[in-house]
Amino acid sequence: MPSAEPGPAGGAFHRFVADAARTGSLVVQPRMGFADPARMRTGLIATRAADATTVGTLTLDSFTRVGDYAAAARAIAQDHHLNGYPLVSMPVETTTGLLDGVHGPGFPVQVRHGSAQPGRIVEALIAAGLDATEGGPVSYCLPYGRTPLATSVRAWAEACLRLATLREAGTEPHLETFGGCMLGQLCPPSLLVALSVLEAMFFRQHGLRSISLSYAQQTSREQDEEAVHALRALAADHLPDTSWHVVVYAYMGVYPETWDGALRLVADAARLAVRTGAARLIVKTPAESARIPSVEENVIALETAAAAARATRPAAPPPSTGIEAEARSLVEAVLHLHDDLGQALIRAFAHGYLDVPFCLHPDNAGRTRSFISDRGRLEWSRTGSLPLGRPTAAQPSRRLTSSGLLQALNHVKNRYDDPAARLDRAS
Numbered sequence: 339m340p341s342a343e344p345g346p347a348g349g350a351f352h353r354f355v356a357d358a359a360r361t362g363s364l365v366v367q368p369r370m371g372f373a374d375p376a377r378m379r380t381g382l383i384a385t386r387a388a389d390a391t392t393v394g395t396l397t398l399d400s401f402t403r404v405g406d407y408a409a410a411a412r413a414i415a416q417d418h419h420l421n422g423y424p425l426v427s428m429p430v431e432t433t434t435g436l437l438d439g440v441h442g443p444g445f446p447v448q449v450r451h452g453s454a455q456p457g458r459i460v461e462a463l464i465a466a467g468l469d470a471t472e473g474g475p476v477s478y479c480l481p482y483g484r485t486p487l488a489t490s491v492r493a494w495a496e497a498c499l500r501l502a503t504l505r506e507a508g509t510e511p512h513l514e515t516f517g518g519c520m521l522g523q524l525c526p527p528s529l530l531v532a533l534s535v536l537e538a539m540f541f542r543q544h545g546l547r548s549i550s551l552s553y554a555q556q557t558s559r560e561q562d563e564e565a566v567h568a569l570r571a572l573a574a575d576h577l578p579d580t581s582w583h584v585v586v587y588a589y590m591g592v593y594p595e596t597w598d599g600a601l602r603l604v605a606d607a608a609r610l611a612v613r614t615g616a617a618r619l620i621v622k623t624p625a626e627s628a629r630i631p632s633v634e635e636n637v638i639a640l641e642t643a644a645a646a647a648r649a650t651r652p653a654a655p656p657p658s659t660g661i662e663a664e665a666r667s668l669v670e671a672v673l674h675l676h677d678d679l680g681q682a683l684i685r686a687f688a689h690g691y692l693d694v695p696f697c698l699h700p701d702n703a704g705r706t707r708s709f710i711s712d713r714g715r716l717e718w719s720r721t722g723s724l725p726l727g728r729p730t731a732a733q734p735s736r737r738l739t740s741s742g743l744l745q746a747l748n749h750v751k752n753r754y755d756d757p758a759a760r761l762d763r764a765s
Contacts, residue, residue: 340355350443350469351469351470351548352512354393354443354444354445358391359617363391364617364618365391365393365617365619366390366643366644367395367448367619367640368385368392368395368621368623369620370385371396371398371422373420373422375423375432375433375435375436379436379437380633382436382437382447389641390643393448394440394445394446394448395447395449397450398425398449399422399424401413401420401427402451402459403451404482405458410426411427425449433466434466437468448512451471451472451473452473454494456471456478456493457497460497460501469504471512471513472513472515474540474541475490476490476520476533476537478494480520480694486700488684491680491683494540494544495544495680498513502545502546510547512548512550513550514549514552515537515549516537516552517533517551518530518551518587520533522590523554523590524695524716524747526708527556527562528565528660528668529665529692529694531553531661532665532692535569535572535669536672536692538576538580542577549582551584551585552584552586553585555588555607555610556716557750561715561716564655564659564662566586567614568665569665570614570615572662572665576669583616583618584617585616585618585620586611586614586616588603588619588639591747591750591751592627592747592748593627593751594627594750594754594755595755596755597624599755600623600624603750604646606646608643608647608650609646612647612650612652615652619647621636621643666727670727672691687702687703691723692724693722695708705720706718709738709742709746
């Protein structure tokens with residue numbers, strides 16, 4: 339369940355999710371973004387009309403993500419294909435027009451972008467009348483390029499403060515951390531939980547009071563359930579006077595290539611969300627491994643997730659294997675580095691207290707590694723300088739070879755796929 343209500347009466351996103359949770363409905367959301375305003379509007383209308391409790395998404399294009407607004411503008415002018423909606427480069431009247439009569443208290447819309455420097459994006463979404471977005475100084479920096487972490491931290495601090503000014507006008511803005519989704523796969527859950535909590539605390543320190551914390555479905559149902567319960571416990575301890583909820587992401591790694599496998603995976607993600615008390619789910623579609631999904635494919639995924647959620651009930655936490663203890667140790671070690679969360683995050687990566695396996699960013703120490711155990715769980719093979727707070731059974735002998743890494747990356751895909759039902763890869 340989400341925590342207490344936000345203060346100002348405005349700000350539809352968190353309030354909608356909280357109201358849905360009170361009625362026992364999981365909110366499901368696509369990762370949908372189209373460059374053409376008419377198609378984007380059609381997608382939002384179809385999302386709203388789905389047989390599910392939904393919120394909408396404007397996912398932005400790659401040029402906008404990296405701040406190349408001129409390239410996005412040229413693509414618009416020349417009618418070139420973009421892989422998302424170019425919010426910053428599109429006239430604000432166009433965006434407000436596509437939202438008119440669609441976005442509102444009964445159907446809030448979130449902007450998703452992937453930018454390490456989101457200032458212009460935040461300005462554009464505010465100008466369009468929106469108040470919800472996502473990301474974070476670590477999670478939208480390390481996986482996506484070589485922007486220095488310190489630069490991202492400064493940019494995100496400014497963006498948070500700008501978003502928080504909406505409270506002065508009676509609107510409660512909402513910000514979701516992407517920290518629980520680092521690299522999509524092969525990051526052990528305790529580090530995902532710690533990053534999600536730390537980014538949420540960063541948001542709070544910079545003026546936000548309506549926050550969601552992410553966790554991406556990984557390789558083991560039992561391990562994922564333990565992790566989401568740990569995330570909720572740490573959020574309750576570290577986010578006072580803050581309205582928050584947990585959002586689960588359907589698996590972010592190499593995706594099944596069969597319709598049946600892909601839909602079974604998203605259904606399992608919905609079951610994970612309900613069993614652990616998460617309030618919202620970001621879905622993926624059966625077309626995910628082949629191309630940008632259509633509106634219809636997004637609706638199929640939304641309705642599949644909603645049906646699975648309706649047939650599932652909350653469950654007690656599984657027996658602890660130490661995920662919460664490890665995550666707490668990581669969070670506390672970072673908090674001791676500096677009172678300013680941004681500086682603490684920078685120092686934590688410099689010291690290797692936070693170190694994401696297989697992440698090639700220059701500010702990531704790169705001394706940790708993980709593997710998938712025989713039980714299907716993500717475990718540490720090297721812990722580097724992580725202050726995990728207990729003797730962690732790292733298994734150096736399980737270090738991945740190149741072929742082992744390829745096998746690990748395809749572990750979930752292979753488990754869910756039915757080789758007899760390959761997707762049509764036609765564009």
